[in-house]
Amino acid sequence: MLVQNPPSIPTLLVVSLVCFFRGTRLVVDWHNFGYSILALKLGPNHPMVQVSKLYEMTFAKAANANFTVTNAMAKVLKSDFVTKAPVLTLHDRPADLYQPLANSERIAFLQRYPLLAEHFNPIVDGKVRLVVSSTSWTADEDFGIFLDALCSYSASATSSHPQLPELAVVITGKGPQKQYYLDKIKELRSGDSLEMVNIYTDWLSFEDYALLLGSADLGVSLHTSSSGVDLPMKVVDMFGAGLPVAGWSNFAAWPELVTENVNGRGFSSAEGLADILRELFDPDSEQLSHLKKGARLESKRRWGGEWDNIAGKLFGLVS
Known part of the structure; x- marks a missing residue:
């Protein structure tokens, strides 16, 4: 048994x-x-x-x-x-549902995905970067860290790093803390703290979620591991789709899943994540392209x- x-x-x-x-x-x-x-x-x-x-x-x-x-x-x-x-x-x-997408498949999904309709052309042209995270909106994932990092990124993009692109961030999932964070996002928007960041929440079918991962530029995991020795399945799915990952890495088992600077990056603070976003999305940097190659290689496992x-x-x- x-x-x-x-x-x-x-x-x-x-x-x-x-x-x-x-x-x-x-x-x-x-x-x-x-x-x-x-x-x-x-x-x-x-x-x-x-x-x-x-x-x-x-x-x-x-x-x-x-x-x-x-x-x-x-x-x-x-x-x-x-x-x-x-x-x-x-x-x-990863299950076979999660696969890297050809460029034509990515465009076909983004064309029919209404949530990102206004960003379709900029995403395809690389002028807006698509970031995806999934969550059950529970205590073991502190999305305040992600929001703080996005605010820091936005502040940099409007001041010291004007070359940084706008971000479209899709957060998928349902859970008890969702409304709390929706209210927090609304508050940050009204205060112009997310001027260069557009945040959307959604609940998708398994098929469309797999296509969304395959269409994104970066996946973000806030899973902190209650025991310190388990791993987030969401990162496994992201790798299945050939999507590089930035994830909370302050627990023992993290290196068993992500190889630093090969298929992903780890962080242990909001500013650490903000630094990763600035580095990866800098138009003069080739780091994101390098991580994508690593994630596609990982997808074969x-x-x-x-x-x-x-x-x-x-x-x-x-x-």
Whole structure:
């Protein structure tokens, strides 16, 4: 039986009991730790968080084998959870839906995408740069950092760096903090803090989201990692579309996904992100072009090879 964690409660208890009574081998696919996600809401020292961690550590020992999404997570599972079962790193890879686009495909999508209609010609001509980010608008992604960086970029573009292009920023997703940030964006616009930046929010089908990623110049990830050892799937999808990434990098597992100055850039502050935007979008710079080449190369890494190499061998499906 293969089960993904989280959700941890009551999943790990139920599958452990079922596997025990049926004599079935249990494999847990660790994408994160449930207790670390709960800690975002309650705080790391809350009794429920401590109980959740003990619960997870206890039932982890029932597994006959484990997959983790990062090497860093594998180390935690072996050291803190003290599991004696095999722990194999199975990195996430993009679904086939996410693919680099030919220029004709990019133009075709932008032509029919109403949200960016007024920017169509400038985006195609490279006079406006398209930036995309996705979020669930939750506490583990501080979009205030992104807004501060965009304000700093806009201030530079209207003063010390007049060569910088205008930005069209599309943020996709739904979640509890969305209205808070929409109000903040409205406030910044009224104060002329986003003179060179146009921000839009949207909710797209999987197909159109994949096309939007393939049409963009840069993807931005604000995922901060509740455990420090998980990775944002959104970055995996961006790489699948051949899109270079600027992402929050202040956690242990980040280097397992992004190779600095090859397919993306990491930041740990709003001004750090603003510096990246200024550097990449400077018309005299070739950095963005270099990162795009790296991201397209990264897009060739797919589920087939990863799964067959790791899971396929464990399950005896591949020799």
